[in-house]
Amino acid sequence: MVSSVSAAAADANGLSPSREADEAISALGRPAGKKKRSRSKLWFLVHSWLALPVWIFVFFVCLTGTIATVSQEIVWLADPAVRANPPAQDAPLLGYDALYEAVQREHPGSALQFISRPVKSQFALTVRVTYPDATSASLYVNPYTGHIQGQSSSFDFRQFMRALHGWLLMPFTNGFNFGWYAVAFLGFPMLASLVTGLVVYKRFWRGYLRPKLRLRQGARVFWGDFHRLAGIWSVPFIAIISITAIWFFVMAVLFDNHIALEDEGPPLIVAREDVPRVQAGQRPPLISLDRAARIAHETFPDLEPSFVSLPSNAFDYYVVGGRGAYPLMFETVSINPYNGAVEETHRVSDHSAVEIFTDSMRPLHTGDFAGVPLKLVYFFFGVLLTMMVFSGMMIWTKRTVKETAAAIKRPRRTRGAVPARPSAAAAEGHALRGRHG
Amino acid sequence: MASKTMAAPPTGLAAKWRRWRFHLSALLLVLPLAYLPRYFDDLALSRGEKGLGQREIGQLAVGPWQVRLAEWRVEPPLPEGEAGHMKTFTLGLCADCISQVKAAYVRVGKPRSLRTAGALFSGSPYRLMASVPIPQRAGADAQLWLTLEGWDGALHQAAIPLAQASPVTQAWLARQN
Numbered sequence: 001m002v003s004s005v006s007a008a009a010a011d012a013n014g015l016s017p018s019r020e021a022d023e024a025i026s027a028l029g030r031p032a033g034k035k036k037r038s039r040s041k042l043w044f045l046v047h048s049w050l051a052l053p054v055w056i057f058v059f060f061v062c063l064t065g066t067i068a069t070v071s072q073e074i075v076w077l078a079d080p081a082v083r084a085n086p087p088a089q090d091a092p093l094l095g096y097d098a099l100y101e102a103v104q105r106e107h108p109g110s111a112l113q114f115i116s117r118p119v120k121s122q123f124a125l126t127v128r129v130t131y132p133d134a135t136s137a138s139l140y141v142n143p144y145t146g147h148i149q150g151q152s153s154s155f156d157f158r159q160f161m162r163a164l165h166g167w168l169l170m171p172f173t174n175g176f177n178f179g180w181y182a183v184a185f186l187g188f189p190m191l192a193s194l195v196t197g198l199v200v201y202k203r204f205w206r207g208y209l210r211p212k213l214r215l216r217q218g219a220r221v222f223w224g225d226f227h228r229l230a231g232i233w234s235v236p237f238i239a240i241i242s243i244t245a246i247w248f249f250v251m252a253v254l255f256d257n258h259i260a261l262e263d264e265g266p267p268l269i270v271a272r273e274d275v276p277r278v279q280a281g282q283r284p285p286l287i288s289l290d291r292a293a294r295i296a297h298e299t300f301p302d303l304e305p306s307f308v309s310l311p312s313n314a315f316d317y318y319v320v321g322g323r324g325a326y327p328l329m330f331e332t333v334s335i336n337p338y339n340g341a342v343e344e345t346h347r348v349s350d351h352s353a354v355e356i357f358t359d360s361m362r363p364l365h366t367g368d369f370a371g372v373p374l375k376l377v378y379f380f381f382g383v384l385l386t387m388m389v390f391s392g393m394m395i396w397t398k399r400t401v402k403e404t405a406a407a408i409k410r411p412r413r414t415r416g417a418v419p420a421r422p423s424a425a426a427a428e429g430h431a432l433r434g435r436h437g
Numbered sequence: 438m439a440s441k442t443m444a445a446p447p448t449g450l451a452a453k454w455r456r457w458r459f460h461l462s463a464l465l466l467v468l469p470l471a472y473l474p475r476y477f478d479d480l481a482l483s484r485g486e487k488g489l490g491q492r493e494i495g496q497l498a499v500g501p502w503q504v505r506l507a508e509w510r511v512e513p514p515l516p517e518g519e520a521g522h523m524k525t526f527t528l529g530l531c532a533d534c535i536s537q538v539k540a541a542y543v544r545v546g547k548p549r550s551l552r553t554a555g556a557l558f559s560g561s562p563y564r565l566m567a568s569v570p571i572p573q574r575a576g577a578d579a580q581l582w583l584t585l586e587g588w589d590g591a592l593h594q595a596a597i598p599l600a601q602a603s604p605v606t607q608a609w610l611a612r613q614n
């Protein structure tokens with residue numbers, strides 16, 4: 001039954017080579033082949049239906065995600081204030097204390113909360129400060145001179161792209177919002193598309209050896225070739241993006257249901273007796289930022305400190321962190337600001353396997369852990385993935401349009417033989433083609 | 438029925454539906470457009486461009502220190518699992534107090550000792566934040582207690598009616614009881 005329908009459909013389409021129609025008809029006499037074919041048809045239908053009904057949304061998410069990957073670099077290109085130009089060839093980088101003083105000199109009275117030294121040396125430092133009028137800002141500070149070159153405006157392109165891509169700009173009022181769920185959910189159809197795509201594309205590994213991209217045989221052929229070629233080269237990327245997205249979904253479900261995978265224990269605070277008591281009108285001195293950075297370095301010699309977080313209350317720590325040997329995770333050292341004691345360390349080896357897995361998900365998704373070259377790789381594959389969503393839709397519409405035209409032209413011949421949905425006929429036609437590469 | 442549909446190609450609405458149904462997910466993109474003003478509003482709030490919080494409660498004397506208190510958002514307490522319902526307040530210390538005040542705490546009801554002074558304010562001294570649990574059984578006359586601790590160990594307290602600190606919380610409590 002299925003074979004006869006597909007044969008008629010292929011005929012009705014007027015676009016399948018007759019060889020395929022013959023194949024389909026001859027399959028009638030081969031029960032095993034028939035079974036195999038109907039299964040691959042089914043896989044093809046699944047593959048088509050996974051993204052098609054939501055293709056514009058998927059396209060939007062892929063496109064915004066691709067831009068978000070390089071948003072920092074776009075800002076770097078657009079705004080000279082975020083660049084770190086050394087004043088002389090061999091100018092040394094300033095230490096944290098010198099930076100602190102430089103910021104205080106230019107913006108007196110500002111309260112520093114966080115200093116971040118981007119892994120990429122071409123970027124200015126980011127210093128988060130608050131002013132007496134309760135406003136706060138992220139300042140771009142030259143790492144060589146300490147000069148405040150500028151500050152993030154109220155429109156922060158990087159933040160905006162992330163919010164647009166990650167949660168459709170929706171507010172987080174109570175737990176994760178609908179936007180987050182809607183976007184992260186796409187990880188499921190994307191992973192399923194990857195798997196079914198490889199199942200449907202018979203002997204896809206041949207595509208690596210003999211890449212095929214026919215430019216002059218019409219849009220339908222071009223987009224089909226593109227979809228397959230981009231698909232096989234993007235297998236690891238799509239797997240990474242979809243699996244991490246699925247994790248974002250799972251993470252939100254766990255969080256919103258107050259389920260913790262790991263018991264984090266009570267938050268770390270400086271013991272009351274460790275906070276010095278002083279005379280009225282005085283305040284106890286804190287150890288310097290440079291000393292904190294030195295203590296962190298002495299604790300973990302291979303740690304490259306890339307940020308210092310200043311205490312946010314009297315019982316809080318200096319937290320010095322950076323990437324160690326395992327690039328996907330930050331390692332941190334919590335240092336008592338009064339006596340310099342190392343109170344807690346978070347090394348990769350201190351984490352459970354579950355934590356290492358979950359903490360690695362975000363950098364894997366964004367590709368921001370190994371400098372600009374990796375970001376460009378992510379950007380390239382992001383563009384491919386975005387184009388794949390588009391090409392998938394193009395293949396579908398081109399085929400459907402042709403097929404509808406054919407159905408209009410030859411209504412009598414197809415009567416009683418064409419399945420209810422033109423899509424099903426198209427799918428079958430393609431399944432046959434896919435089988436022959 | 439199905440073959441008939443194909444034999445006589447759909448016209449009008451049906452044809453449009455067939456053609457456009459796969460593009461309907463574009464409607465989801467209305468969401469970021471609709472939330473755009475709210476997004477920038479929230480950003481302005483977090484950057485402090487709207488002041489200490491969405492609703493400034495006013496100035497308060499806590500012992501020798503002057504503080505400003507605000508509701509971070511004008512909204513009822515939010516459920517946070519086992520912690521119960523939480524409400525966030527913001528606090529600004531006067532310029533002279535910053536060097537003198539070691540810590541600030543807030544809770545609903547009078548604390549019996551420093552150990553039960555409540556949620557610790559955290560952040561920049563110009564805008565400290567604390568999320569305080571609001572007991573669902575708190576009465577209409579519930580009070581919000583601020584405890585400030587000096588670096589020398591001095592303790593000072595002040596209280597204001599919850600109804601004054603957060604009318605929406607008071608209204609929410611009335612609905613709970």
